[in-house]
Amino acid sequence: MQGIDTDIAPRVIVGDTLHSVAEAVAAAVAGHVAGAPSAVLGLATGATMVPVYAALVRAHRDTGLSFARCTSFNLDEYVGLAATHPASFARFMQAHLFAHADFAAAATHLPRGMARDLAREADRYERAIADAGGIGLQVLGIGANGHIGFNEPGSAFDTRTRVVDLAAPTRAANQAGFPPGEPVPARALTMGIATILGAGQLVLAATGARKAAAVAACITGAIGPHCPASALRLHPRVTIILDRAAASRLN
Numbered sequence: 001m002q003g004i005d006t007d008i009a010p011r012v013i014v015g016d017t018l019h020s021v022a023e024a025v026a027a028a029v030a031g032h033v034a035g036a037p038s039a040v041l042g043l044a045t046g047a048t049m050v051p052v053y054a055a056l057v058r059a060h061r062d063t064g065l066s067f068a069r070c071t072s073f074n075l076d077e078y079v080g081l082a083a084t085h086p087a088s089f090a091r092f093m094q095a096h097l098f099a100h101a102d103f104a105a106a107a108t109h110l111p112r113g114m115a116r117d118l119a120r121e122a123d124r125y126e127r128a129i130a131d132a133g134g135i136g137l138q139v140l141g142i143g144a145n146g147h148i149g150f151n152e153p154g155s156a157f158d159t160r161t162r163v164v165d166l167a168a169p170t171r172a173a174n175q176a177g178f179p180p181g182e183p184v185p186a187r188a189l190t191m192g193i194a195t196i197l198g199a200g201q202l203v204l205a206a207t208g209a210r211k212a213a214a215v216a217a218c219i220t221g222a223i224g225p226h227c228p229a230s231a232l233r234l235h236p237r238v239t240i241i242l243d244r245a246a247a248s249r250l251n
Ligand code: F6R
Pocket: 043, 044, 045, 046, 047, 048, 049, 075, 076, 089, 140, 141, 142, 143, 144, 147, 148, 149, 150
């Protein structure tokens, strides 16, 4: 594989505790919104984001941080799940953030996993992001296989919102969110890597030893589609916030 050279280095912050990682990610979001009350935020789901959103909810409640003029776009949603499904990302966002802060419901967006024409839905989502003026700050988690959004290894860096097949380890990792006996959908709609790189600023959070190899590949490995998160090194404004376990394979 051809290597890509870049002189751009992400800012890497290592926190002592899960709590300090969540607080640092939340502070980045809060700082962005304080400076731009009509911010367009890119949001992620997953276990890493639970304490981040709890910190944002606390900031909303205790410091008056307001999202009332913000617009949000989530990275992804499962194909075939209604927004009301208990394991949908739409439900996750309601449970952990939207129901506890002052986002305007009409300004929060997720791809519609139940759309009849998924290619059209993907195009509509890309257009909606562009029509909103593009994403100012995008929050990201990382998969143990290096995925960002649901851009699994092998995803080209010029991809935009589209339907993807989920990798077996991704489906296994997300099984716990589903009712017993119900399989994780095989496909999802996800923003593409080019969509993500189009944001003004990226903040990636990773916690736990399970992420250490992917974090090392992202920050110090070769840049290429084998590690979708390595694409972040092509972006000039990236902050990566880790706990000690996730940072344990960095030199
Ligand atoms: C979720 C998403 C994924 C997750 C990643 C990490 O919207 O886009 O890339 O950020 O799978 O998930 P957790 O935090 O559950 O380990």
